[in-house]
Amino acid sequence: xxxxxxxxxxxxxxxxxxxxxxxxxxxxxxxxxxxxxxxxxxxxxxxxxxxxxxxxxxxxxxxxxxxxxxxxxxxxxxxxxxxxxxxxxxxxxxxxxxxxxxxxxxxxxxxxxxxxxxxxxxxxxxxxxxxxxxxxxxxxxxxxxxxxxxxxxxxxxxxxxxxxxxxxxxxxxxxxxxxxxxxxxxxxxxxxxxxxxxxxxxxxxxxxxxxxxxxxxxxxxxxxxxxxxxxxxxxxxxxx
Ligand code: URA
Numbered sequence: 001x002x003x004x005x006x007x008x009x010x011x012x013x014x015x016x017x018x019x020x021x022x023x024x025x026x027x028x029x030x031x032x033x034x035x036x037x038x039x040x041x042x043x044x045x046x047x048x049x050x051x052x053x054x055x056x057x058x059x060x061x062x063x064x065x066x067x068x069x070x071x072x073x074x075x076x077x078x079x080x081x082x083x084x085x086x087x088x089x090x091x092x093x094x095x096x097x098x099x100x101x102x103x104x105x106x107x108x109x110x111x112x113x114x115x116x117x118x119x120x121x122x123x124x125x126x127x128x129x130x131x132x133x134x135x136x137x138x139x140x141x142x143x144x145x146x147x148x149x150x151x152x153x154x155x156x157x158x159x160x161x162x163x164x165x166x167x168x169x170x171x172x173x174x175x176x177x178x179x180x181x182x183x184x185x186x187x188x189x190x191x192x193x194x195x196x197x198x199x200x201x202x203x204x205x206x207x208x209x210x211x212x213x214x215x216x217x218x219x220x221x222x223x224x225x226x227x228x229x230x231x232x233x234x235x236x237x238x239x240x
Contacts, residue, residue: 001040001041001042001043002037002038002039002040002041003022003027003029003034003036003037003038003039003040003041003048004018004019004022004037004038006041006043006048006055006057007021007022007027007048007050007055009095009096009097010055010056010057010094010095010096011093011094011095011096012050012055018037019037021050022034022035022036022037023035023037026050026051027048027049027050028048028049029041029046029047029048030046030047031047043057043059044057056094057094058094058095060095060115060116060117061093061094061095061098061114061115061116061223062113062114062115062117062120062223062224062228062229062232063090063093063098063113063114063115063221063222063223063224064111064112064113064114064210064212064213064216064221064222064223064224064228065086065089065090065100065111065112065113065114065216065220065221066109066110066111066112066212066213066216066217066218066219066220066221067086067104067108067109067110067111067112067218068109068218068219069106069107069108069109069218070084070106070107071083071084071085071086071088071089071106071219072084072085072086072106073086073100073102073103073104073112074086074087074100075087075098075099075100076088083106086100086112086114087099087100087114089219089221090114090221095116097116098114098115098116099114099115099116099121100112100113100114101113101114101115101117101120101121101124101125102121102124102125102183102207103183104204105186105189105202107202108202108203108204109201109202109203109204109218110135110136110202110203110204110205110212111204111205111206111207111210111211111212112204113207113210113224114221120232120233123235123236124207124208124232124235125183127182127183130164130181130182131181131207131208132179132180132181132206132207132208133179133180133181133183133204133206133207133208134177134178134179134204134205134206135177135178135179135180135188135202135203135204135205136175136176136177136201136202136203136205137175137176137177137178137188137192137199137201137202138174138175138199138200138201138202139174139175139192139197139198139199139200140174140197140198140200141174141197142172142173142174143170143173143174143192143195143197144195147195147197148168148170148176150194150195151163151166151168151178151191151192151194151195152165152166152167152168153165154166155191155194156194157184157187157190157191157193157194158190159184163180163182163184163187163191164180164181164182166178166179166180166181166191167179174197177205178191179206188202189202208232208235209228209231209232209235210224210228210231210232
């Protein structure tokens with residue numbers, strides 16, 4: 001990879017900023033100052049430094065965020081500049097091309113995977129894949145005793161097709177766990193609206209094989225463990 005691309009991809013400035021840095025003798029490769037922005041370096045093995053500080057490299061990064069309410073599931077580029085974006089909360093990232101793999105409404109909390117692995121995101125999000133997502137739901141009032149059965153069978157929420165069958169476990173008459181295999185716009189809120197109920201609190205707990213770490217408070221995040229990454233990489237919802 002070119003040295004200027006490497007420095008830019010690792011979040012050290014725009015292409016023109018890093019070119020200036022390189023020509024001002026600010027960058028060394030394996031202990032020698034390098035003034036050529038097009039110099040080819042190996043991101044895995046070469047020791048690239050800005051001044052004395054080594055430049056960290058990662059091809060892919062994976063973070064589990066407990067998205068708090070009030071934060072949008074977008075990147076800075078995808079937001080309108082006024083909102084706090086989910087990727088803003090990840091402070092110690094190396095990559096600058098991270099994005100949220102999937103969307104939660106602004107007022108929804110819970111599990112959001114932040115990564116730059118487009119292939120993995122596609123496998124998790126493709127509508128054809130039908131990946132299970134479980135949410136904890138609180139409602140404004142209790143539901144009728146047969147409402148969960150109607151919702152589980154699939155309901156007309158005003159789209160072309162009714163929702164696919166889903167799983168619901170009532171916890172009280174106004175709170176439940178729901179597992180859906182689609183990701184339509186405001187899907188859960190619209191499903192409960194068909195029963196005349198308003199969702200007052202929504203939190204995502206799982207996405208495919210990934211489970212929200214209970215130790216993460218809203219706004220907290222951590223890197224995925226190597227085991228979690230492996231499970232996601234080998235996850236194929238078609239083979240469930
Ligand atoms: N369904 C919703 O209504 N909102 C979400 O954020 C996720 C699923």
